[in-house]
Every structure is written in C-alpha cells, then in structure tokens.
Amino acid sequence: MTDLIIAILSTVGVIAILIAAIGILRMPDFYLRLSVTVKAATLGSGLLLFSLAIFFPQVSVTTKAAAIGFFLLLTAPVAAHMIGRTAYLIGTTLWKGTIRDDLKGMYDKESHRLSSSNKDVQAKQAAAGEGPDQAG
Amino acid sequence: MSLSLYIDYVILPILAISLLLVFIRLFKGPTIVDRVIALDLLITIGVSIIAAYSISTQQSTFMDVAMILALIAFLSTIAFSFYLEKKDQDD
Numbered sequence: 620m621t622d623l624i625i626a627i628l629s630t631v632g633v634i635a636i637l638i639a640a641i642g643i644l645r646m647p648d649f650y651l652r653l654s655v656t657v658k659a660a661t662l663g664s665g666l667l668l669f670s671l672a673i674f675f676p677q678v679s680v681t682t683k684a685a686a687i688g689f690f691l692l693l694t695a696p697v698a699a700h701m702i703g704r705t706a707y708l709i710g711t712t713l714w715k716g717t718i719r720d721d722l723k724g725m726y727d728k729e730s731h732r733l734s735s736s737n738k739d740v741q742a743k744q745a746a747a748g749e750g751p752d753q754a755g
Numbered sequence: 756m757s758l759s760l761y762i763d764y765v766i767l768p769i770l771a772i773s774l775l776l777v778f779i780r781l782f783k784g785p786t787i788v789d790r791v792i793a794l795d796l797l798i799t800i801g802v803s804i805i806a807a808y809s810i811s812t813q814q815s816t817f818m819d820v821a822m823i824l825a826l827i828a829f830l831s832t833i834a835f836s837f838y839l840e841k842k843d844q845d846d
Contacts, residue, residue: 622758629762629807633769636803640773643780643796649789652780656792660799667806671818680815683822687802690825698795698832705836706788709843731844 625670632666635659648714649706657699664691762811770804791835798828 642655665688672684707722708731726733777800781793805821 625758625810626761629766629810632803633766633773633807636800637769637773639796640776640800643793644776649786649792652789653792656796660796664799664803664806667803671806671810674810675815677815680818683815683818684806687818687822687825690822690829691799691802694825694829695799698829698836699792701836702788702791702795702832705840706786708840709788711786711788731840 621673625674628666628670628673632663632670634663635666636663639663648717649711650703651714653699653703653706657695661691661695664688759811759813762807766807767804767811770800770807774800774804787835787839791832791839795828795832798824798831802828 636659639656639659642659643652646652646655668684668688668691672681672688675681675684708726713720722733774797777793777796781790781797784790784793802821802824805817805824809815809817
C-alpha cells in the first residue's frame, strides 16, 4: 500500500519536472520560461521529497526531507522574483506576441526604483500644478 | 514489480531526460538570465534525483547533500541577479 502511494506520488512529481524541462526548452521568451519552470519544478521536487518522507520510517530522515521541501518552497519564489526583476531591468526582450507590459516606464532608469505611478501622469500633474502658479 | 525497480527504470530515466533538455537550454540560452534559471532548474532536478536515488537504494545518507544543493541554488540565483543588476547600473 505504501509502495503504491509512493509510486503514484513520485510519478506525478516526475511528470511535473518533465513538463518544466520541456517548458524551459520550448517557451519563446525568458519570462514565460521563468513562469513555467519555477512552479512546476518546485511542485515536482516537493512531491518527490514527500514520497521520500513517506518511504523512510525514521523521524530524522522525515524531518530532513520536510526541511528541504520547506526551504525549496520558501526560496523558489524569492529567487524567481529577483531574477525576473533583474532580467526586466537589464532589458531582456519580451516575446513579440506579448499584448501588454504593465511595468513599461514604471522603473526609474538611474536608481532602478519602482515608482507607484506612471512617469507621464506625474509629469502631467507637475505641469498642471505649475500652470496656476505662473498665472498667479 | 518492486518499488526499487520502478524507480530505477521509470523515474530516474525521466529525470535524466529532463536534465538533458535543461542542459540544451543552458548551452543555447540567448541571454545570461536564461542560463541562470537553467542552472537553478538543474540543481532543483538534482535534489529530486537524490530523493529518488535514496528511495531506490534505501540509504538516507545523500539527504544532507540535497539540503546543501537547495541552499546553493538559492544563493547562486540571488548572487547572479544582484551582480547582473549592479553591472547594468554601472554601465
């Protein structure tokens, strides 16, 4: 019974990892590759580590597997966010079929800081604020 | 069909094929960030391979290596993104 559960869990996990590997090879764009890879690979590794935790009866091994799974689950989104932000800042090109880019013009080129509102809107507001002052 | 045989003949070969596919992206990768995420994925698949191998051989010694690998994957990705951004800012 336990063997069957382990076989099913590891099969699902390995299929998720295979999908991640195919995705990183076939996707047209860095950002699409990132979005495919991180989620599927974390799911696959987590399922394989879970089957490992079921397989061994010792508490020490189960704890270790749980710790690795927790660490992967905690760090994978952070690392993906960091590398995605860096890729956008260093100007990695988007796929030509991309419909909209919400971050366009939102980053300050010098300080790499994300502003809460669009630069054009800010410029318009500044112009509108200055207009009455000059008139008065 | 025992569990050990199933893992040896089904799970581990599929993981090896995934490693190969990721390696193709690692060599092809048009930009450096593609290579960074390919490396990250390679290490994550390495952790999975260690898990499958531990079930197959019924030895839990390799788990420590998996823990260190997970740590290194995170640190390398963070370091790469940090220094790539710094390099771009300096130019």
